[in-house]
Amino acid sequence: MKDDLVNQRVRAPKSQTVRTVEAIQYAKARGETVTLTVDGNPVEVPLGTTVLEAARKLGIRIPTLCYHDDLCLAGVCRVCVVEVVGQRTLQAACSYPITAPIEVRTHSPHVRRARRHIIDLLLSEHYGECYTCNRSVGCELQALAMEYGVDFFRFGRLARPRYEIDASSHSVVRDMNKCVLCRRCIRTCIDLQEVGVLEAIGRGNRTKVSTFLDKPLADVICINCGQCINRCPTGALRANDPTDDVWAAIDDPSKHVVIQTAPSPRAAIGECFGLPPGKALTFELNTALRRCGFDKVFDTNFAADLTIVEEGTELLLRLKRALAEGDKSVALPQFTSCSPGWVKYIEHFYPDYLDHVSSAKSPQQMFGALLKTYYAETNRLDPRDVVTVALMPCSAKKFECNRPEMCASGYKDIDYGLTTRELAKMIREAGVDLPRMPKSEFDDPFGTATGSGVIFGATGGVMEAAIRTVLELVTGTKIEDLYEHADVMPVRGFDGARYAELPIRAVGPVPPLVENLFADWDWLRGATLKVGVCHGTANAMKVMENIKAGGRFSQCHFIEFMACPGGCLGGGGQPTPTNPEIRAARANAIYAEDRSYEVRKAHENPAVVEVYRRFLTGGPCGPKSHKLLHTHYTPRGKYIA
Secondary structure: OHHHHHHHHHHOOOOHHHHHHHHHHHHHHOOOEEEEEEOOEEEEEEOOOEHHHHHHHOOOOOOOOOOOOOOOOOOOOOOOEEEEOOOOOOEEOOOOEOOOOOEEEOOOHHHHHHHHHHHHHHHHOOOOOHHHOOOOOOOHHHHHHHHOOOOOOOOOOOOOOOOOOEOOOOOEEEOHHHOOOOOHHHHHHHHHOOOOOOEEEOOHHHOEEEOHHHOOHHHOOOOOOOHHHHHOOOOOEEEOOOHHHHHHHHHOOOOEEEEEEOHHHHHHHHHHHOOOOOOOOHHHHHHHHHHHOOOEEEEHHHHHHHHHHHHHHHHHHHHHHHHHOOOOOOOOOEEOOOOHHHHHHHHHHOHHHHHHEOOEOOHHHHHHHHHHHHHHHHOOOOHHHEEEEEEOOOOHHHHHHOOOOOOOOOOOOOOEEEOHHHHHHHHHHOOOOHHHOOOOOOOOOOOOOOHHHHHHHOOOHHHHHHHHHHHHHHHOOOHHHHOHHHOOHHHOOOOOEEEEEEEOOOOOOOOHHHOOOOOOOHHHOOOEEEEEEEEOHHHHHHHHHHHHOOOHHHHOOEEEEEOOOOHHHHOOOOOOOOOHHHHHHHHHHHHHHHHHOOOOOHHHOHHHHHHHHHOOOOOOOOHHHHHHHEOEEOOOOOEEO
């Protein structure tokens, strides 16, 4: 009987909605257009365009709340309602497709009253004091209330909070008392990231956004990427903020507080001070951090270069075992490991592939291990008194630095992870106007970096940096002679997943850096290096499923995975709002900074070479570097140092 019902559903005719959607898609494919009038202004748009899109084309602003450029349509908040002449009810502009000529009024008296009542209703269910809210300045609900003249709680307000604040996660704090049920976080987690931690449960006024069985966020399969934070319009979601602890360390004269800054925050932090996206403040930030009280300011790009040397060497060792020695047990393709959100994702969803993940730690953690060993020894500091802070674009970095295995130095390698937004708050608190700061350099011995470290911030950047080093080490030919200006364009761009083949037509002598590991490169002569790049875990899932099915990504030797859309520049700790245009502007800033460096290859970084000469004396992937800079997975998938 059950099979009969299933068969009946399969054979059932398509609904009117499905037929309409298919008709719109077919008409779009044929290039059909339709003309409508918005507030008396005619405009011609492709058939199926939404009213919101048509209004934006005319420069007419319609307020939104549940809508986001990165997400699928929902139409649940109704803030964007408009009047379609001839229709009895108001329509949601964000989800109303135009299939015939219509006349739209976006700011009629009826529309304005409706929007104000909707905002009043949202405020009646929104508990919290705006002055102490972390989104007080950038709250979209507060901005709408001001725009529509809400000067009292027309429908009352909650007298007390309904829900306990969930601060169980190192990365994300949830305060559902401030949630307005826009469902942006749900669509982000399910559609954008393919994780599915959050869902709406209950009905009517009992509806709430919850985790599985309403468990704390630390007890579910959250990957800590923080993309939900970047799209939440209120203060219902925020990063777990350690700035008070950082200030306490700075104010403690017995502590030596150092900070490393990653390239993506430097390309975006200006947005927190009113600058347009794409304006990097790398060297102004150095001055600002010293005025905040940090003892030393270091460049994460140094550790990114170190990561490339270690990870690239590991790749060559895997290839040697597979190609020269015929070891069929070698886990290829090798996956990058510098994105902690991606590492958490593969641990949860594809644990059988953990041996494919590079053992190299992320630049953040490599730097922490060196700061509490090499740096402390060189400067005669007690590692217990060295406080290491990392400015990162990523909320998952908070989780990463708190993993119990991240203590290769004998201490917690990185004490605190700060997001771009959190550091901007600290700078303002110190009375520093960042854009007006004079420029200053990074501190030695970790102030020297290359363009390869900079491009880590954009999707494809880790792969490009690895290619610059690996191909040059193997072929003996300058990468500039293989790719114009050393720009490896096949791995750049914002496509969800990219695939490239790089032929190795000739090989050169083995350079001194790795001569203890390789006798020659003859086994690579005539080979084709196959690489892949993807960003966002929804795309990572597609690539992993392709690998499982034996598709072309299964033939790759090396694949870069980044958990966040656009890579680190779109991380969960970056300034809000975010959208494809903003991420593209940040990428332009990163690539411009890359072009400004005289040295653009990781293995040519003199500071990296010096560290290997003086401290990591066994060379890349040697005993000491493996102890401090690498982790590995046991057969059961336990992540250990």
